[in-house]
């Protein structure tokens with residue numbers, strides 16, 4: 001088979017008719033792009049999450065009308081709007097019924113079912129846009145391909161079943177010459193229920209499909225022409241990184257660089273599939289290649305920022321010279337499916353950071369009363385919120401001198417709640433108060449990159 005690229009277009013790339021048309025041009029002009037993954041149009045998933053969390057009658061009506069406006073503003077500019085109108089209206093009716101159920105009782109399964117509708121709508125409209133260009137676009141329901149467990153809101157793929165379903169259903173269509181248009185972000189569990197891979201999970205879907213299709217690369221088309229030394233919305237003179245390693249990009253994504261979903265790099269690393277990040281609005285501006293072994297490998301590569309962090313400090317005097325306290329704490333956290341990001345310990349306490357919304361699709365707070373009361377049975381628990389994790393990403397950071405000096409110089413006017421260095425050669429991170437995060441990022445960027 002000739003070169004196969006799996007392309008993913010994010011929410012901002014399919015936000016309106018003009019943006020979608022730019023994506024269609026990219027697909028039509030690139031013969032390698034034969035599988036296309038789409039997110040929901042920008043804003044749609046947020047509205048759907050709001051509905052799934054339960055809304056009053058009036059709020060539901062207001063959101064439904066906003067959703068209708070987003071979709072029909074695009075549909076009405078198609079040459080043949082009638083080709084998709086009834087399908088979109090049917091999906092909007094389903095959204096209305098599911099939102100009504102959610103207003104009576106919410107559930108994680110219902111949330112996933114509801115929010116999957118955003119990707120359903122964007123893919124149907126985009127397929128029609130391509131068909132109007134006489135392009136052999138074939139809409140596929142990705143739930144027939146991506147099999148997951150039933151961890152609603154942050155489902156894990158079943159790689160074997162996904163491979164089988166891709167071999168049986170997707171490969172033959174590609175071999176026939178069809179250009180596949182399908183949904184990111186969603187999958188299906190063993191019982192046939194819709195699941196989601198966590199907010200921003202369409203990048204992950206693209207990498208998963210690339211892996212099972214043995215694709216040559218994954219092209220992530222977004223609203224910035226590549227991965228920058230930090231979020232260009234915070235530091236306008238951040239510089240584009242031409243090539244970056246899987247490890248560095250994975251660290252950036254994990255520590256909050258929204259441009260890639262943290263799980264995207266797993267399949268890419270496993271199967272050594274290069275990932276490209278470029279702008280769908282300005283493809284000619286070029287982008288960033290993420291590969292296994294790019295050169296050069298600078299000491300400082302980028303800064304990442306992850307907001308909404310919670311610092312949990314657990315203290316227990318009995319921890320002194322005792323064993324098993326950490327094991328106990330981690331087994332409680334594992335029971336609640338909570339992943340810890342950064343951890344520091346002292347003689348009688350441990351401090352760990354958690355993502356407030358846990359990155360699950362529902363956006364629900366991670367700290368439940370049940371969890372806190374279990375933790376209180378083995379320790380004194382202190383919870384601090386409104387924190388942000390800033391990570392310096394680079395290479396061989398653990399074996400360089402002077403890094404702490406640069407960091408502490410920049411942070412000298414600010415309260416540092418925690419610092420972690422040495423566990424990874426690719427990052428040094430620090431927890432700061434949210435309101436200081438942008439200022440610190442700007443100063444660190446100027447110190448390290450300008």
Ligand SMILES: Nc1ncnc2c1ncn2[C@@H]1O[C@H](COP(=O)(O)OP(=O)(O)O)[C@@H](O)[C@H]1O
Pocket residue numbers: 009010011012013039200221222223224226227228229230231232233256257258259260302
């Ligand atoms: N280091 C970075 N390089 C580029 N973009 C970044 C970086 N860190 C954060 N971002 C943000 O990621 C955004 C793109 O991600 P996202 O909004 O999820 O796009 P999409 O809708 O295409 O999925 C950019 O607009 C930018 O503000």
Ligand SMILES: N[C@@H](CC(=O)OP(=O)(O)O)C(=O)O
Pocket residue numbers: 009010011012039040045046118184185198199200201202203
């Ligand atoms: N639509 C989903 C999935 C996604 O990946 O979106 P985006 O590519 O726009 O970040 C979300 O908003 O979370």
